[in-house]
Amino acid sequence: MxxxxxxxxxxxxxxxxxxxxxxxxxxxxxxxxxxxxxxxxxxxxxxxxxxxxxxxxxxxxxxxxxxxxxxxxxxxxxxxxxxxxxxxxxxxxxxxxxxxxxxxxxxxxxxxxxxxxxxxxxxxxxxxxxxxxxxxxxxxxxxxxxxxxxxxxxxxxxxxxxxxxxxxxxxxxxxxxxxxxxxxxxxxxxxxxxxxxxxxxxxxxxxxxxxxxxxxxxxxxxxxxxxxxxxxxxxxLDVEEFTTLTHAPEGRDMYERMRSEYSRRKLLVGVDRLDYSKGLPQRMRAFRHLLDKYPEARNSATLVQIASPSREDVEAYNDILKEMESLCGSINGNFGELDWMPVRYLHRTVARARLPGLYRASRVGLVTPLRDGMNLVAKEFVVAQNPEDPGVLVLSRFAGAAEQMREALLVNPYDTEGTAAAIQLALSMPLEERRERHEHLMKTIRRQDVHxxxxxxxxxxxxxxxxxxxxxxxxx
Incomplete structure (x- = not known):
């Protein structure tokens, strides 16, 4: 600039x-x-x-x-x-x-x-x-x-x-x-x-x-x-700043740890504030439907969901907190194995310097708000990917980012079955298509950056x- x-x-x-x-x-x-x-x-x-x-x-x-x-x-x-x-x-x-x-x-x-x-x-x-x-x-x-x-x-x-x-x-x-x-x-x-x-x-x-x-x-x-x-x-997004963060020691360390910890799994990641606009319970129901309808995802797909605290003195947030704990508990109880936990749910803030490593280690990024002005997590997920072997973004059509990011898999978060099908498509997408989608998304993100x-x-x-x-x- x-x-x-x-x-x-x-x-x-x-x-x-x-x-x-x-x-x-x-x-x-x-x-x-x-x-x-x-x-x-x-x-x-x-x-x-x-x-x-x-x-x-x-x-x-x-x-x-x-x-x-x-x-x-x-x-x-x-x-x-x-x-x-x-x-x-x-x-x-x-x-x-x-x-x-x-x-x-x-x-x-x-x-x-x-x-x-x-x-x-x-x-x-x-x-x-x-x-x-x-x-x-x-x-x-x-x-x-x-x-x-x-x-x-x-x-x-x-x-x-x-x-x-x-x-x-x-x-x-x-x-x-x-x-x-x-x-x-x-x-x-x-x-x-x-x-x-x-x-x-x-x-x-x-x-x-x-x-x-x-x-x-x-x-x-x-x-x-x-x-x-x-x-x-x-x-x-400040693309250069976030790329630097991805390759910095904390980001690299997180990437290596996640790759080692989940070497036999396909990781899905969601990073949101705990807010009723973010569609978190709907996302959990879609993930449960995925495990129910697509048996190949069982013992294979692990969802890491970070829901950082947000305005917890308001009743609506306490309601969603309880609902999330109940949903995550029931998914893990019904589908989990001794050596596999389907959902890793963290109700706390993770340092921004560590997030790019988590994004990069993930095969699928879930950004599925019921309504959002923009949602920069969608752009951060794409920027953090390895262009040679990129993950796939599953994005709500009701996020502002959807207007620019047409090459993501766009979903209606109210449609549990449709969202689960999109997640399955993302998990099984061939490398060539993943690379092509990532390349197009990166062009837009670079052209219309924060500057x-x-x-x-x-x-x-x-x-x-x-x-x-x-x-x-x-x-x-």
Whole structure:
């Protein structure tokens, strides 16, 4: 990715959590943004991760530190703000609805006031740190109304928004009380990015039907006195970084150990957060059906399923935890032998440096969410493979990654029998076909990597025709 001069507009990134871009272990977003943040002397703003029980509602201390050429600015939240903004509205309403789970959304708790209050707090604390020619890039569902709050305070800079999770179809979105307020807030941005064409079409359908928006040209809609550009920018992987990780000592050690431990078996691997969107119970039932219907898989196929802990104070997660333990126990009890355990289930986090070795040792990667914005595990699995003897990716058609990764075996995770048949096909696929599929997948992953994602979004944002000056923006 090309570097800019420090004289160029500064990039300001706003996200719920921030990371030091100098540390590659900080995760995908930090890796993606490090280059452009460093080259523009950028600012990264977000929640500090701290809860200040002394602070009144709607207030919080700002902490500013320097990480090389990048300034990190964070805000503390009081307990009530954190609980209503983060646990309540973001994760109790938006997360389930955006993943099509209206049944799990808590609409009645009044969390929306805290969500608005924290977005107003972020806007108030960010404004004094801004420069006139900054380009602001806001990330994810926690901060949908942030641009509207910044505009209300007089912000005229270009502001882009990227939604990392799926956007549901219009009628599901319309089930949220105050849905019209949320989408109106998106029109305070100059550019909105989605993970997939499906998400973009859901947005277009919603704004046309509900907000009576006019499509003025391709990817541009007009409503609420503003013109907004929206497009799909599928997030990618840092291919070089993950390849390096695959061949580093920890990755190699994991690969050798798994190959030695399972020399007589075919390994299948799943790596997910324990979340109801990931389709883990459905995956287990498909694996059980595989063992039941295809006797050749017995005493041969071993599924290593890592389900890292996630928001375990929420009832829905305890339900899925119990269901997973019950399913894994019954599969091992019904099919296991003294020298073969069909499922190795780990309810803990495995270090990222070790995962490439596990992927590389596996004949099949199972990425079968019920709904996912993108799912980078699918891309990581492919990148970690030995091109001479690659494993096969079984991928849910409901993951954003499925739009790009057509050469994977695409499945409907709700179809137990169909998923089991796809897993059997993957286990028995001849080498030539595995190589061909892997080669095509790698071309796409390399072409649309994380640097392409960052560069293409920012290029579109720089060109977006801001219509701020002279446009009154009323506080929502």
């Amino acid at each position: 090309g570097h800019r001069d420090l004289g160029q507009p500064r990039l300001v990134v706003v996200s719920n959590r921030i990371a030091d871009p100098r540390k590659t272990a900080a995760g995908g977003l930090a890796v993606a943004l490090a280059d452009v943040l460093n080259s523009t002397g950028g600012l990264w703003f977000g929640w500090s991760g701290k809860i200040d029980d002394e602070a009144p509602q709607g207030e919080g201390k700002v902490h500013v530190t320097q990480a090389g050429s990048v300034k990190l600015a964070t805000v503390d939240l009081c307990r009530a703000d954190h609980d209503s903004y983060y646990l309540g509205y973001a994760n109790g309403v938006l997360w389930p609805v955006f993943h099509y789970r209206l049944d799990l959304a808590d609409f009645d708790a009044g969390y929306i006031a805290g969500y608005r209050r924290v977005n107003q707090l972020f806007a108030k604390k960010l404004m004094p740190l801004l420069r006139p020619d900054d380009i602001i890039w806001v990330h994810d569902y926690h901060l949908i109304p942030l641009a509207a709050e910044l505009r209300a305070l007089g912000c005229t800079q270009r502001i882009g928004f990227f939604l990392h999770i799926p956007l549901p179809p219009p009628l599901i979105l319309a089930a949220i009380p105050g849905h019209d307020w949320l989408i109106r807030a998106l029109f305070a941005y100059d550019l909105v990015g989605f993970q997939s064409q499906a998400d973009l079409s859901h947005f277009a359908g919603y704004v046309t039907a509900e907000a009576h928006a006019q499509q003025v040209e391709e990817h541009r809609w007009r409503a609420f006195g503003r013109t907004l550009e929206a497009n799909a920018f599928p997030i990618g 392409w994602w960052c560069q293409s979004f920012l290029a579109a944002l720089e060109k977006a025709q801001a219509e701020v000056k002279g446009t009154p923006w009323l506080r929502l």
